[in-house]
Amino acid sequence: MPPILELDGITKRFPGVLANDHICLTLESGEIHALLGENGAGKTTLMNILYGLYHPDGGRILVRGKEVKIDTPNEAIRLGIGMVHQHFMLVPPFTVTENVMLGVETIKNGLFLDRESVAARIREISQQYGIQIEPGAYVKDLSVGAQQRVEIVKILYRQADILILDEPTAVLTPQEVEDLFQVIRELVARGVSVIFISHKLKEVMSIADRITVLRDGRVVGTTRPAETSPAALAQMMVGREVILTVDKKPAQPGDVVLDVNDLQVFDDRQQVKVEGVSLQVRAGEILGIAGVQGNGQTEFVEALTGLRAVAGGTVRILGRETTRASPRRILETGVAHVPEDRQRDGLVLTYSVADNLALNTYYLPPFASGIQLHERAIFASAGELVKQFDIRTPSIQTLVSSLSGGNQQKVIVAREFARPIKLLIASQPTRGLDVGSIEYIHQRLVEKRDQGCAILLVSPELDEIMSLSDRIAVMYRGKIMDTLPAEQATLEKLGLLMAGVQPEG
Amino acid sequence: MKMEEQPQTRSMPGWQRALNALALPVLALFSALLLSAIFILGSDPVVLTAYAKFLSDPGAALGISWKTIVDAYHALFIGALGDPAVVSKELSEYFATGDTKDLTLAFYPITESLVTATPYIFAGLAVALGFKCGLFNIGAEGQIYVGAATAAFVGYSVEGLPWVIHMPLTFLAGTLAGAVWAGLAGFLKAVRGAHEVINTMMLNYVAFNLVHFLLNGPMKRGGATGHIPISRNILESAYFPAVFPEPLRFHFGFFVALLVAVGVWWFLWKTTLGFEIRTVGANPRAGRYAGINISRNFILAMALSGALAAMAGAGEVMGLNHNLAEGFSPGYGFDSIALAMLGGGHPLGVVLAALLFGTLRAGATKMQSLAGIPIDIISIVQAFVIMFVAAPKIIRWVYRLKGEGGFETVLMRGWGG
Numbered sequence: 001m002p003p004i005l006e007l008d009g010i011t012k013r014f015p016g017v018l019a020n021d022h023i024c025l026t027l028e029s030g031e032i033h034a035l036l037g038e039n040g041a042g043k044t045t046l047m048n049i050l051y052g053l054y055h056p057d058g059g060r061i062l063v064r065g066k067e068v069k070i071d072t073p074n075e076a077i078r079l080g081i082g083m084v085h086q087h088f089m090l091v092p093p094f095t096v097t098e099n100v101m102l103g104v105e106t107i108k109n110g111l112f113l114d115r116e117s118v119a120a121r122i123r124e125i126s127q128q129y130g131i132q133i134e135p136g137a138y139v140k141d142l143s144v145g146a147q148q149r150v151e152i153v154k155i156l157y158r159q160a161d162i163l164i165l166d167e168p169t170a171v172l173t174p175q176e177v178e179d180l181f182q183v184i185r186e187l188v189a190r191g192v193s194v195i196f197i198s199h200k201l202k203e204v205m206s207i208a209d210r211i212t213v214l215r216d217g218r219v220v221g222t223t224r225p226a227e228t229s230p231a232a233l234a235q236m237m238v239g240r241e242v243i244l245t246v247d248k249k250p251a252q253p254g255d256v257v258l259d260v261n262d263l264q265v266f267d268d269r270q271q272v273k274v275e276g277v278s279l280q281v282r283a284g285e286i287l288g289i290a291g292v293q294g295n296g297q298t299e300f301v302e303a304l305t306g307l308r309a310v311a312g313g314t315v316r317i318l319g320r321e322t323t324r325a326s327p328r329r330i331l332e333t334g335v336a337h338v339p340e341d342r343q344r345d346g347l348v349l350t351y352s353v354a355d356n357l358a359l360n361t362y363y364l365p366p367f368a369s370g371i372q373l374h375e376r377a378i379f380a381s382a383g384e385l386v387k388q389f390d391i392r393t394p395s396i397q398t399l400v401s402s403l404s405g406g407n408q409q410k411v412i413v414a415r416e417f418a419r420p421i422k423l424l425i426a427s428q429p430t431r432g433l434d435v436g437s438i439e440y441i442h443q444r445l446v447e448k449r450d451q452g453c454a455i456l457l458v459s460p461e462l463d464e465i466m467s468l469s470d471r472i473a474v475m476y477r478g479k480i481m482d483t484l485p486a487e488q489a490t491l492e493k494l495g496l497l498m499a500g501v502q503p504e505g
Numbered sequence: 506m507k508m509e510e511q512p513q514t515r516s517m518p519g520w521q522r523a524l525n526a527l528a529l530p531v532l533a534l535f536s537a538l539l540l541s542a543i544f545i546l547g548s549d550p551v552v553l554t555a556y557a558k559f560l561s562d563p564g565a566a567l568g569i570s571w572k573t574i575v576d577a578y579h580a581l582f583i584g585a586l587g588d589p590a591v592v593s594k595e596l597s598e599y600f601a602t603g604d605t606k607d608l609t610l611a612f613y614p615i616t617e618s619l620v621t622a623t624p625y626i627f628a629g630l631a632v633a634l635g636f637k638c639g640l641f642n643i644g645a646e647g648q649i650y651v652g653a654a655t656a657a658f659v660g661y662s663v664e665g666l667p668w669v670i671h672m673p674l675t676f677l678a679g680t681l682a683g684a685v686w687a688g689l690a691g692f693l694k695a696v697r698g699a700h701e702v703i704n705t706m707m708l709n710y711v712a713f714n715l716v717h718f719l720l721n722g723p724m725k726r727g728g729a730t731g732h733i734p735i736s737r738n739i740l741e742s743a744y745f746p747a748v749f750p751e752p753l754r755f756h757f758g759f760f761v762a763l764l765v766a767v768g769v770w771w772f773l774w775k776t777t778l779g780f781e782i783r784t785v786g787a788n789p790r791a792g793r794y795a796g797i798n799i800s801r802n803f804i805l806a807m808a809l810s811g812a813l814a815a816m817a818g819a820g821e822v823m824g825l826n827h828n829l830a831e832g833f834s835p836g837y838g839f840d841s842i843a844l845a846m847l848g849g850g851h852p853l854g855v856v857l858a859a860l861l862f863g864t865l866r867a868g869a870t871k872m873q874s875l876a877g878i879p880i881d882i883i884s885i886v887q888a889f890v891i892m893f894v895a896a897p898k899i900i901r902w903v904y905r906l907k908g909e910g911g912f913e914t915v916l917m918r919g920w921g922g
Contacts, residue, residue: 328796348788360795363777371776
């Protein structure tokens with residue numbers, strides 16, 4: 001039997017970039033084939049070619065042994081190829097049924113949408129594959145995990161049997177990831193073949209049958225989980241040896257820098273999101289805040305940095321009360337903030353690297369006197385920082401939007417670390433980054449700690465929290481469940497606390 | 506992370522980028538003139554008659570079409586820039602005899618274009634500055650009237666001042682009035698989140714009716730005759746002086762406008778305040794994160810935008826009309842929205858676009874008298890220019906242009922509020 005899908009020598013050029021260079025890949029029937037690579041390695045380009053969004057400059061695509069030409073997504077769907085994009089393609093005010101039938105509407109009596117028969121078919125699919133989904137629910141009311149299931153059902157409804165999942169776990173909580181893996185295994189057991197795109201080593205090791213690693217648009221190799229290790233995969237991805245554990249000396253905590261007392265914060269809908277949080281962070285230590293996303297971490301950090309109003313309690317930084325201070329005053333107290341969404345909050349994408357590096361110090365000497373900006377000083381400092389923080393950019397005048405995610409994050413880190421800071425609040429500092437950049441950011445955080453900076457690290461990635469923190473606080477439904485010294489924090493203990501369960505003893 | 510895998514075109518040299526930036530508006534204008542030709546033909550009864558006999562004599566119909574279009578655009582050109590033959594003849598006559606009377610007439614069209622471009626520069630800068638802060642100021646027309654009314658009042662009521670004081674005072678008073686007027690919309694947005702599009706639009710009607718009231722009451726000229734209510738004339742000490750002798754109307758306001766354009770460029774790109782405004786416009790969340798006060802910038806940007814628009818009104822009063830009349834602006838404020846878009850939101854682009862719009866409007870008058878083409882055709886040309894600039898994909902598709910402009914996003918944001 002020929003492989004269900006075969007890519008033979010696919011090449012795609014963009015001006016100045018060879019995005020895909022003679023890529024060969026086979027997908028066997030009923031296989032989970034992981035495509036692993038750093039951001040910019042060419043994974044998404046390759047899949048967009050397969051889905052008919054880009055046209056290859058060379059190479060052949062074979063589906064079930066027959067050479068095909070895929071010009072449009074419709075053609076891909078006709079060939080049984082379905083794709084779940086990283087950003088969902090759903091209409092929030094529509095129901096699940098309406099979203100599923102969108103584009104392939106079933107009509108009754110020549111005029112009306114036949115929602116009933118589609119809903120029935122969705123229930124059938126849901127039962128067949130063990131995918132929990134309610135056809136009548138509105139998509140806007142669904143959790144991220146459930147929305148992803150709608151995307152998958154959409155594809156199954158169109159009777160696709162080749163499923164491409166583009167970074168499907170990036171937006172999911174650990175529990176939702178488990179649910180998703182369950183669904184994927186069920187699909188494969190029923191004859192669906194899956195291409196699973198990711199840059200997360202552990203996930204790939206646990207779900208894939210075979211793993212193909214891409215680097216700089218080329219296939220580095222194909223392997224099986226049993227024959228490899230996370231470290232070996234990381235080396236294939238980055239092209240050099242990568243230290244996955246963080247090497248650090250014991251912390252030497254000094255004075256209290258951040259002192260939060262009984263803090264209360266509401267979200268935009270006036271729901272309590274942070275309820276009576278009290279904690280302290282000392283100079284020279286990293287306090288990690290673990291917790292499933294959406295348990296108040298975002299609002300907590302926003303309140304600390306002045307971006308969200310505090311409803312009750314106090315925040316003191318270096319002994320000074322900053323509970324109701326403006327973001328600027330808090331920055332000037334010596335607080336650095338690496339925001340959780342770098343493109344939304346941390347960068348102005350249409351600005352140059354230099355302007356982004358001066359984003360919160362543009363008004364201070366030597367960058368300005370009075371209202372006059374001194375571009376020369378801004379450029380000089382930017383040139384320094386680009387060198388010092390190894391930001392890979394053609395020039396400091398390059399728009400920050402054209403840098404890779406890792407280098408964008410380096411711009412933020414450089415900007416925040418370049419100021420004399422006493423407290424660093426880092427929210428998911430490695431979100432969406434590749435292995436090499438994660439390693440770099442982690443080293444910098446530990447370095448900053450050793451220089452005597454107090455660090456509050458917020459991250460839903462337990463690995464990150466456990467490898468960096470000196471103490472770990474677990475946040476659940478707006479409250480701190482417990483704070484543990486890092487030595488005592490096991491995966492089991494943290495897992496229970498994250499689920500809101502207080503472990504015995 | 507799809508974005509990161511997209512190719513980028515930012516590495517090309519500066520001149521090429523400049524050329525790219527120019528290609529779109531130039532092609533938009535070209536296409537607009539091409540399409541408007543259809544309307545020129547449709548408005549000409551002679552052409553229509555010829556087409557009625559198209560089947561028996563297609564050559565005549567096509568020939569007359571061609572002639573009509575050429576005549577129309579020729580008239581437009583001469584009306585806007587002057588007849589080259591006349592200019593050269595009068596120039597040689599001037600060198601021979603030293604007689605300037607006919608020479609001034611030869612230059613009349615081009616100076617008229619500059620006269621019309623003057624309010625366009627001010628108002629275009631106003632809208633462009635708003636864009637830079639992510640604000641859509643569609644109230645420039647109302648702000649023009651407020652600026653004009655205030656300038657007129659200060660211009661005729663404050664007596665006994667020397668020109669060096671009275672002239673700047675009048676201009677500043679008008680400017681300040683516009684700043685307060687538009688600043689109100691900025692304040693409402695900053696404090697209550699009210700959308701500036703709605704508020705500036707509504708303030709337009711308030712401004713129009715305010716001027717109507719003033720001209721029929723407190724500011725009414727005693728013993729005035731004619732249909733249009735009009736104010737007293739301002740004192741000569743408040744004039745923008747004319748550059749050339751009569752009948753040329755070209756006045757110093759044009760140079761003030763150029764100076765202000767340079768000032769706006771300096772303000773936006775070379776000062777901390779401009780940096781803040783641009784940051785808020787490009788990404789307000791990042792601005793807040795960086796410690797920038799968003800509300801203050803909304804108010805400041807709207808006030809400055811209103812000030813610039815009001816300068817257009819004050820300039821017309823001080824340099825051209827020397828009084829306030831109802832309906833003195835033929836829609837400069839509304840045209841300036843299109844103009845700012847055509848200019849890509851950049852002061853230099855705005856000046857170029859304003860020169861173009863001034864030329865079109867001045868030329869249109871001639872086109873009407875010489876070729877009998879309705880003056881409204883120019884509005885159609887302008888409308889097409891706006892459409893093509895606002896929908897650059899059409900132009901890119903027709904002319905197979907590559908690359909992306911960054912400006913569409915600003916406009917989207919303006920409406921998204």
